[in-house]
Amino acid sequence: MPELPEVETVRRGLQPVMEGRVIAKVDVFRPDLRWPFPEAMAERLQGRTIRALRRRSKYILADLDSEETLIIHLGMSGRMQITQSAPAHENHPAPERQKHDHVVFHMLDGPQIAFNDARRFGAMDLAPTARLEQHWLIEKLGPEPLGNLFDETYLIDALKKKGAPIKTALLDQTVVAGLGNIYVCEVLFRTGISPKRKASNLSAARVATLVPAIRSVLEEAIESGGSSLQDHRQVDGDLGYFQHNFAVYDRSGDPCKSDCGAKITRVVQSGRSSFYCPKCQR
DNA sequence: CCATTAACCTGACAGC
DNA sequence: TGCTGTCAGGTTAATG
Numbered sequence A: 001m002p003e004l005p006e007v008e009t010v011r012r013g014l015q016p017v018m019e020g021r022v023i024a025k026v027d028v029f030r031p032d033l034r035w036p037f038p039e040a041m042a043e044r045l046q047g048r049t050i051r052a053l054r055r056r057s058k059y060i061l062a063d064l065d066s067e068e069t070l071i072i073h074l075g076m077s078g079r080m081q082i083t084q085s086a087p088a089h090e091n092h093p094a095p096e097r098q099k100h101d102h103v104v105f106h107m108l109d110g111p112q113i114a115f116n117d118a119r120r121f122g123a124m125d126l127a128p129t130a131r132l133e134q135h136w137l138i139e140k141l142g143p144e145p146l147g148n149l150f151d152e153t154y155l156i157d158a159l160k161k162k163g164a165p166i167k168t169a170l171l172d173q174t175v176v177a178g179l180g181n182i183y184v185c186e187v188l189f190r191t192g193i194s195p196k197r198k199a200s201n202l203s204a205a206r207v208a209t210l211v212p213a214i215r216s217v218l219e220e221a222i223e224s225g226g227s228s229l230q231d232h233r234q235v236d237g238d239l240g241y242f243q244h245n246f247a248v249y250d251r252s253g254d255p256c257k258s259d260c261g262a263k264i265t266r267v268v269q270s271g272r273s274s275f276y277c278p279k280c281q282r
Numbered sequence B: 001c002c003a004t005t006a007a008c009c010t011g012a013c014a015g016c
Numbered sequence C: 001t002g003c004t005g006t007c008a009g010g011t012t013a014a015t016g
Helices: A006-019 A041-045 A129-134 A152-160 A164-172 A181-193 A204-227 A229-233
Strands: A023-028 A052-056 A060-064 A068-073 A078-084 A103-106 A111-117 A123-126 A263-267 A271-278
Touching: A006 A052, A006 A060, A006 A078, A006 A103, A006 A111, A006 A204, A023 A041, A041 A123, A060 A129, A068 A152, A123 A129, A152 A204, A164 A181, A181 A204, A181 A271
Parallel strands: none
Antiparallel strands: A023 A103, A052 A060, A060 A068, A068 A123, A078 A111, A103 A111, A263 A271
16 A cells, blocks of 8 residues: 555654654564675564654665664555554453564553555665665655755756656656655656657647646545544554545546546556546557 | 666466 | 456666
């Protein structure tokens, strides 16, 4: 489920139970996810206080009082599930380990948080907080789409150099960091731009419309996620929210929501599905 | 250098 | 029911 809004929703859900709190114990049930876990990960986490829980692009960052930061990526199927809201005792038995729970964080006098990831495309690493921007997973990321460095001037310049279709260019995390397949499709629909259009051929004026569209799509999605946080924390994190608002994603064959009479079409670009309205998007 | 494709892994679902 | 094929929110390594 994770593009930027989903990761932000997870971060906000975890913040009250992790930020400012002590990690009492960490269970690590396998040696790796996408890559091996860092050396002695459990030991380096245990006893540490989480000073802040931040996000960069699709990465969750937990700054520790050891001057290290835990980097977490959810991949395609990763979830952070709060499995217990109070310390375990006889009337409150410890939760059972679910299938694909790979790492469990036990917070001091608090809940447990299980990292669950069926496909194991997720990742965790530890890096010095002061040099996080130089970490190999972080250093090539483009600007945050909701941050100040992302604006019309920047995007016009970045797309000028891209011979790829605009759909592919917006998925490129070095152009802008955090968009995924769903939100790129939605953004292109809102701006009336065909996913097949070459990025470098778009007029500056059309590129400029992408910036506020990207911001509003992401903000609306985060807003929707926020409203289901309560459920997310109590139940299973897999609650849908923003998908009810999709204009094009996963709607192939359905009528375009602009009532233009055309049907949403699916094409494959760079091995991934693009959904768009062939009439509204040119 | 750039752009496209295959690969990583499991699960859900459609069709037979 | 169970098999087979396809597809999935991401990103990297390999290939052209």
